[in-house]
Amino acid sequence: DGGITQSPKYLFRKEGQNVTLSCEQNLNHDAMYWYRQDPGQGLRLIYYSQIVNDFQKGDIAEGYSVSREKKESFPLTVTSAQKNPTAFYLCASSIGQGATEAFFGQGTRLTVV
Amino acid sequence: SQKIEQNSEALNIQEGKTATLTCNYTNYSPAYLQWYRQDPGRGPVFLLLIRENEKEKRKERLKVTFDTTLKQSLFHITASQPADSATYLCALDMQTGRRALTFGSGTRLQVQP
Numbered sequence: 001d002g003g004i005t006q007s008p009k010y011l012f013r014k015e016g017q018n019v020t021l022s023c024e025q026n027l028n029h030d031a032m033y034w035y036r037q038d039p040g041q042g043l044r045l046i047y048y049s050q051i052v053n054d055f056q057k058g059d060i061a062e063g064y065s066v067s068r069e070k071k072e073s074f075p076l077t078v079t080s081a082q083k084n085p086t087a088f089y090l091c092a093s094s095i096g097q098g099a100t101e102a103f104f105g106q107g108t109r110l111t112v113v
Numbered sequence: 114s115q116k117i118e119q120n121s122e123a124l125n126i127q128e129g130k131t132a133t134l135t136c137n138y139t140n141y142s143p144a145y146l147q148w149y150r151q152d153p154g155r156g157p158v159f160l161l162l163i164r165e166n167e168k169e170k171r172k173e174r175l176k177v178t179f180d181t182t183l184k185q186s187l188f189h190i191t192a193s194q195p196a197d198s199a200t201y202l203c204a205l206d207m208q209t210g211r212r213a214l215t216f217g218s219g220t221r222l223q224v225q226p
Contacts, residue, residue, distance in 0.1 A: 104156030
């Protein structure tokens, strides 16, 4: 089945540690995105990538890093520099730029303990 | 600043009635607007896309309107069912050079049986 997969579903991190969230898609989409969602709030854009080996910062990129070495994969690293990392993280993909729908993964809930 | 506003208060309606949700935006002219459904703890799912030159779009019990003069989109669910209970998000491509969707905070709909 085609789709976008995020792992793990739940993740616990100690303060001061970096952690990497996985996002894989087999939809052959060029564009991929990372959003953060806090309780009762909408999605805020962290990073996005329109093509392999290229990515751009979104609205809240500080404390995060990404890579796009393969078309299928867009991992997000939450670094120790992110002051408030506890949130629900959503990865999405789309065919490309323009009026196309975004397909979302099931999300990763990160909790700092 | 550019902004997307959705009613943050939950909308409670009786089964069988029509639910109407509002999305207002300021300071930009999107070429299209999208609506998504999000269930608790899950990623958003695409519902409808409407372009700036389309006044209305329908899909089964769903109807979306797009008024670029008022800078507003209305999302209607007719003959609502308890299964329609979810949070509904509107999203725009800001077309400022950043090709990624910007989301509103969403409106939670609760359909009472």
